[in-house]
Structures are given as C-alpha cells and as structure tokens.
Amino acid sequence: DSLFQMNIGFRVQSRIGYGKEDGESGVVEGEIRRMRLKLDGFVYNPKFGYKVELGFSARDIGTVVVGNSGNVILDGVFFYKPTSALTIGFGQTKLPGNNQRVISSNSLELTDRTINNSKFNIDRDFGLFLDYSKQKADHFSYSLKGAITKGEGRNWVKTKDDGIALTGKVELFPLGAFTKNGSNFEADLMREKTPKLMVSGAFSQNNNALRAQGQLGNSLYEARTLQSLFFDAILKYNGWSATAAYMSRMTNDPVTVNALNSSQKQAVFVGHGVDAQLSYLFPSNYQIVGRFSTQKVDDEIQTISPNTNEYTIGLSKYLFGHKVKLQSELSYDTVKYFSGSTDDNWYVRFQVEIGI
Numbered sequence: 092d093s094l095f096q097m098n099i100g101f102r103v104q105s106r107i108g109y110g111k112e113d114g115e116s117g118v119v120e121g122e123i124r125r126m127r128l129k130l131d132g133f134v135y136n137p138k139f140g141y142k143v144e145l146g147f148s149a150r151d152i153g154t155v156v157v158g159n160s161g162n163v164i165l166d167g168v169f170f171y172k173p174t175s176a177l178t179i180g181f182g183q184t185k186l187p188g189n190n191q192r193v194i195s196s197n198s199l200e201l202t203d204r205t206i207n208n209s210k211f212n213i214d215r216d217f218g219l220f221l222d223y224s225k226q227k228a229d230h231f232s233y234s235l236k237g238a239i240t241k242g243e244g245r246n247w248v249k250t251k252d253d254g255i256a257l258t259g260k261v262e263l264f265p266l267g268a269f270t271k272n273g274s275n276f277e278a279d280l281m282r283e284k285t286p287k288l289m290v291s292g293a294f295s296q297n298n299n300a301l302r303a304q305g306q307l308g309n310s311l312y313e314a315r316t317l318q319s320l321f322f323d324a325i326l327k328y329n330g331w332s333a334t335a336a337y338m339s340r341m342t343n344d345p346v347t348v349n350a351l352n353s354s355q356k357q358a359v360f361v362g363h364g365v366d367a368q369l370s371y372l373f374p375s376n377y378q379i380v381g382r383f384s385t386q387k388v389d390d391e392i393q394t395i396s397p398n399t400n401e402y403t404i405g406l407s408k409y410l411f412g413h414k415v416k417l418q419s420e421l422s423y424d425t426v427k428y429f430s431g432s433t434d435d436n437w438y439v440r441f442q443v444e445i446g447i
Contacts, residue, residue: 096132102197102414102446103127110438113426123148124203124442125196127165140170142184162246165215180220183245186306187220187236187260188213188293189338190274190323191366198276198413200332200370201405202420202442205384207364211338213295213319214306216240216256217247232264242297244306254299254314256306260321262291269327277334278372278380279327280412286328293321304340304360311357312347330372339363345391358395362388376409393429400425418442 108120130143144166146152153162168182185193191204192212204212218240226232241247242256262274266288270281274289297305299314322337342359349355364387370380382403388396405420419441426434 094135096137098129098131100129100447101127102129102444104197104442104444106202106440106442108438108440110436112436113434120438120440122150125151127151127197127446129166138172140172142166142168142170164246168220176223176225178220178222178224180222181218183215183217184220185215186213186238186240186256186258186295187222188258188295188319189321189336190289190291190325190334191277191336194275194277197444197446200277200368200378200380200407200418201382201403202418202440205336205364205366205382206399206401206424207336207338207366207384207386210304210360210362210386211319211321211340211364212307213256213258213297215245216242216306217245218256226264226268228270229267232268234260234262236260236262236293242300242305243302249310250301254297254316256295256297256300258293258295260291260293262289264289273327274325276413277332277368278370278378278407278409278413279330279332280372280409281327282330282372283327284329286326289323289325291321291323293319295319300359303357308360309357311359312349312355315342315345315347315359317342317359330374332368332370332372334366334368336366337363338366341389345389346395356395358392360388360396361392362386362396372409378405378407378409380405380407397429398427413444414446416444418444 103126104124106122106124111117126147128145133140145163146165151162166184168180168184171179189212191208221237224234238258240256242254266286269287273281297317300317301311301314302308305317318341320339324335326333340361345359345361347357366384368382370378372378384401386399401424403422408417421439424436
C-alpha cells in the first residue's frame with residue numbers, strides 16, 4: 092500500500108562439474124552453489140528503502156565455530172533517497188569496487204567470477220554508503236559512489252580494531268546510460284541499438300586491516316593498511332558484449348609473522364590481475380563467451396603464492412533472461428610457481444539458474 096512495500100525473490104544455482112589438477116585424480120563436483128532469499132521495498136515513504144539478502148548454501152554460510160558467526164546475512168541495509176539522484180545507505184552491503192563483484196552472481200555470463208575477483212575484490216562491509224547518479228539514455232551520464240566502513244567484511248565479530256575502510260568510485264557513460272541498467276548485468280540481453288560504453292575507476296584504503304584480503308581471507312598476525320585499485324570498461328552493442336578489468340592490492344611489508352612462533356606466517360595477497368571477456372548473444376538467446384584472466388603476485392609473496400593464467404569458453408541458453416538460464420563452461424589454468432615448475436589444471440561445468 093502507500094505506506095509499505097515488500098518484494099520477495101529467491102534464486103538457486105545448481106551445478107555439476109569435473110575438474111583435474113596436474114598430478115592429482117579428477118574430482119566430480121555437485122552442489123547447490125548458491126541459494127539466496129532477497130527482500131526489498133520501502134517503509135512509510137518511498138524515500139525510505141531497504142534491502143535484505145540471505146544466503147543458505149554451504150559456501151555462503153561457511154564453517155560455524157565458537158567465536159565466529161555464520162555468514163547467513165549477505166545484505167542488510169537501509170536506504171534514504173532525499174532526491175532522485177542521491178541515495179544514502181547504512182548497514183551491510185557490497186562496496187563500490189570492481190564491476191564484476193558489484194554485479195549480482197545471478198547476472199554473470201559464466202558460472203562464476205574470475206580468479207582475479209576471488210583474490211582482489213573488496214566484497215561486502217558494514218558502514219555508510221553514498222551514491223549520486225545522473226543517468227540519461229542519450230547523453231553523457233555518470234555515477235559517483237563512496238563508502239566509509241569497518242573494513243573487516245560481513246558479519247565480523249571476532250575482534251575489534253580502530254581502523255576503517257574508505258572507498259570511492261567514479262562511473263562514466265560517455266554514450267549515455269545502458270538500457271535497463273545494462274551495466275549491472277553481463278551479456279547484451281537488451282541488444283543495444285546504439286553502442287553503449289561504461290568506464291570506471293575505484294580506490295579503497297583499508298586501514299589496520301586484520302585479514303589477508305581486507306574484507307576476506309585468513310587472519311593476519313599483525314594489522315596492515317591495504318590499498319586496492321580497480322579499473323573497468325564495458326561495451327555493448329547489438330548482442331555483442333566486451334569487458335575489461337584491472338585489479339590490484341598493495342601494502343607495505345605484506346608478510347606477517349606469529350610473535351610466538353616465527354615459523355608461522357600469513358601474508359596479504361598483493362599483486363595485480365587483468366580480465367578480458369567477449370560474448371555474442373544470438374537472436375535465439377544462445378550465447379557464446381570467451382574469457383582470459385592473468386594474475387601476477389608481487390615479489391614479496393612469490394614463494395608463497397603462484398602466478399596464474401586462465402582461459403575459459405562457455406555456451407549458455409537464456410530461457411528468461413538471467414532469471415532462468417542454462418550455462419556450460421570449460422576452463423584451463425596454467426599455474427607458475429617460484430621454483431619454475433608449472434601445473435596445468437582444467438575443469439568443465441554445467442549450471443542451471445532459476446529465480447524470481
């Protein structure tokens with residue numbers, strides 16, 4: 092009614108696959124990769140909005156142990172929209188980082204995000220969020236986004252610290268805004284009638300971070316201040332979609348050592364990566380897609396973490412946009428270690444997405 096609105100949605104990703112790592116026996120994969128419940132709407136006045144998203148798959152929840160909360164809560168955020176252009180958020184939600192992380196996992200062209208996204212993204216956090224957007228279909232458009240957050244990621248209750256994370260992002264649309272917010276989902280499902288381009292840059296500084304990837308990763312033995320840098324570009328036209336992304340993380344002295352046992356170390360994952368992706372959506376709603384990712388760690392952690400290249404091809408069928416789709420994928424990795432040895436790994440997957 093005029094005082095209250097609630098939209099309810101769910102989605103399930105069911106996945107099977109087979110993977111083979113160099114020198115190891117093959118592994119069969121079968122799981123509910125994601126199962127999500129989402130609520131959003133407004134209370135009292137359309138200016139006061141909210142979003143709640145919960146995750147129930149094993150990978151969402153993780154291992155629940157004493158002193159560490161489960162990860163059921165993905166988003167829990169309140170929005171105030173004083174004008175049509177400005178939105179202020181308070182709570183837990185995604186940080187304005189690399190574009191593929193901001194895009195929902197149900198809006199991907201392949202079965203999952205890139206190897207660089209898994210290592211460099213800044214994920215979700217709790218704090219204050221700002222978004223100022225001017226969007227026009229046929230004119231230059233832009234969005235300015237920022238966040239002041241805790242820095243330890245979602246549902247963190249293990250420790251307290253005096254550090255905060257500061258994040259800012261600029262999105263530019265020199266050819267006008269995408270149809271139906273097309274920069275927020277992969278594939279040119281709208282078959283843009285004129286070329287549409289988005290370029291963006293983001294920077295985040297996580298002060299006194301306690302985890303190896305800032306908002307994610309294992310606990311460090313000492314706090315570190317991390318800087319993350321992101322650049323993205325998206326081009327869509329007449330069924331074609333091309334994306335490119337650069338991600339990096341930096342810090343001083345990334346290796347931390349246990350003061351009680353010098354043999355125990357935990358390092359910040361520092362380095363950079365590049366992703367490139369190209370796809371074409373046929374009028375029949377079949378799609379072919381190819382992706383290349385390269386990841387290089389910094390010299391300080393070369394003995395701990397390898398460099399990786401990944402090559403991926405995929406074939407998808409969209410039955411009802413990203414809501415109901417069938418996805419298949421073949422990926423091949425080359426992993427290069429500091430010793431000079433190389434592993435060749437590959438996997439094949441089939442995934443069904445259904446949601447409302």
